[in-house]
Amino acid sequence: MHDRKRGSQRRASTSPWKYVLATWLAGVLAAVGLGAVSPAGSALRSSLGLSGGALAWATSSITAVSAVLGIPAGWWVRRFGAQRALCWGLLVMSVAAAGSATAGSWGLLLGARIAEGVGYLLVFVAGPVVLTHLTQGGIRSAALALWGTCVPTGLAIAAATGGALAAWWTWHQWLALTAIGPLIMAGVLTAVLPQLPTAAVPCAHREAGTWNGALRLGVAYGSLSLVGVAVVMVLPPFLTEHRQATPAVAGTVVAVVCLGSAVGGLAASWLLRRGSALSSLVPLGAVMPVACLPAFSAELPLAVSGGAATLVLVADGLLISAVFAAVPASVSRPEHVDIANGILNQLGGVGILLGPPVFGLVIAVAGWGAVAAATLVFGGLGMVLLLTTARTSGGGSAGGRSRSPDTSRGRDMREGSEPIGKAAGVSKPHRPRP
Structure with a gap:
């Protein structure tokens, strides 16, 4: 009994920062997918015969999904569970990025990027919810503020890595590489994150x-x-x-x-x-x-x-x-x-x-x-x-x-x-x- 108590106390005292950093890294890798097309823009245009406008749509289609489906995604994450939504979002991004890497036309590329946008939206709706469940007080504020750095960090990594590889790799290889990170991270989060409550929640209040x-x-x-x-x-x-x-x-x-x-x-x-x-x-x-x-x-x-x-x-x-x-x-x-x-x-x-x-x-x-x-x-x-x-x-x-840990x-x-x-x-x- 005493050993079980000590084990529970050790788990309870585990620093939440390992969960915070793992979740943050998932957001960064999702943001790499957001910026993946830009470094390969010239190669994509010449390979698929794209105009500047068509390339812009392929680039911005991920954020267009968020602009249309952000609120419905919030409702869905509530019912499905934030932890599962985060992992599934990463898996969707991985599969869609692989589809982008094999696309042979603008239509297939656009479709794959829209699908990737669905996964991206799930990650960026569920990620802050996971952080909110696993932290409190000042750590929660710091963790959510850190989440706000995911997009610029991911875009910078995509620009630097994609630009450096452009001279040696084809755009197919570069986009295929961006599919690996989310896939690995989905497995890591499944193993690392603690099980979050999945009890049914009541419908949201509609008072003014x-x-x-x-x-x-x-x-x-x-x-x-x-x-x-x-x-x-x-x-x-x-x-x-x-x-x-x-x-x-x-x-x-x-x-x-x-x-x-x-x-x-x-x-x-x-x-x-x-x-x-x-x-x-x-x-x-x-x-x-x-x-x-x-x-x-x-x-x-x-x-x-x-x-x-x-x-x-x-x-x-x-x-x-x-x-x-x-x-x-x-x-x-x-x-x-x-x-x-x-x-x-x-x-x-x-x-x-x-x-x-x-x-x-x-x-x-x-x-x-x-x-x-x-x-x-x-x-x-x-x-x-x-x-x-x-x-x-x-x-x-x-x-x-x-509240602080001392709150009743x-x-x-x-x-x-x-x-x-x-x-x-x-x-x-x-x-x-x-």
Whole structure:
């Protein structure tokens, strides 16, 4: 009996960070699939005879799935179970990536990428739910903020690895390689993650105001994603056409700028882990429109412009990670977190799709100086909504409704903040009945 008690205590005291890092790596590998087509774009166009527009559809079809099916995916994840949805999402991505590698026409490539988008959506809806179940308090806020770095990290890995292999590998081989990681990770998560509760949950409440917090965060996420993607997309033509930079130099600058978003997300995770209030991070977003002025100025040295653009993405990544950290506190019941993440992914996908054409239109009408004004409008909207949600849901606290491990068991269960041992399915030994 004592040995069993000690074993349970050891499992209950297991650090949740190994689960956090495994789940985060799954999100990074999914994001590699998101960015897999871009490094092979030239080879795909010449091999399949694609136009620029057709290639763009093959590239963005993954996020288009999120823009259409984000909220239904949240409902499905709730019923199927977040852990299983995460693993199945990785498997779907792996099979679909293999299909992309063998595609012989644009139609087959597009179909495979849409299927991959379904798996990507499952991963990015279920991943934060898994983290929410397995963590609490400051660790939960830091873990969800870390999740916000998955996309920029994965895109940077895809750009660097795909670009390096382009000279030796065909696009078939490169896309086949991107199918291996999700497949392996699905097996790793099945073995590593503890069993999460799979009890049936009641239907979501439909009272007025139930989803106000999640909707505000969703619009904030869409606005901030719009800014980040738009800046990254319009920067290369600015550098090559107005700064006379070579494509190689422009590509290097953009890669560094993209990594800035991951740096911002890591900074948010570090600050929240150390007890910083969520509302205290929001004012840092004011850097974005200010930094856009030197970033898109043809009068300053290229290094200054590149550094300023990186600063824009650092602030943007920090706020996006703060959005993910705010999700658990934005809903009235813990079982609503999956649907809230579906809302985030759907509105975020809309922002990603709209960003480049909106900024392109602004630049065509008012010139490159208007990038700062557009960033002020959309970034400011995201900041206001994030700050409003942080103040109304958790008093500006990063943890929101999460409680510390010292909170009483009864209150913990009502607020949905389970200790890691409980979340991992580790139960206390039963006392014998009198």
